[in-house]
Amino acid sequence: MDRKLNQRILNRVIDAGCKTEKDIENLTMAEVLRIPGITKGDMILITKLQAAVKEKRLILFLAGMEQEE
Numbered sequence: 001m002d003r004k005l006n007q008r009i010l011n012r013v014i015d016a017g018c019k020t021e022k023d024i025e026n027l028t029m030a031e032v033l034r035i036p037g038i039t040k041g042d043m044i045l046i047t048k049l050q051a052a053v054k055e056k057r058l059i060l061f062l063a064g065m066e067q068e069e
Contacts, residue, residue: 003064009045010062012038021053 016035018024032038032046052061 003062005045006049006062006064009042009049012042013046013049021058024053025050 012035013024013027016027016031018027027046027050029043032043035042049058049061052058
């Protein structure tokens with residue numbers, strides 16, 4: 001994964017009003033679609049961000065590293 005893209009997505013989600021991990025987890029598709037200039041790729045990364053937050057691996061996501069299995 002690309003570290004800069006992941007960090008950009010986090011910034012866009014914060015700019016859209018998500019201030020906590022809980023806000024990110026609870027972000028709905030309708031809210032995602034209201035983010036100006038959102039792309040399909042951005043939506044995929046937001047979904048991955050939500051999973052990373054839920055699984056308590058946000059740092060791995062932001063560092064652009066996949067979780068080791």
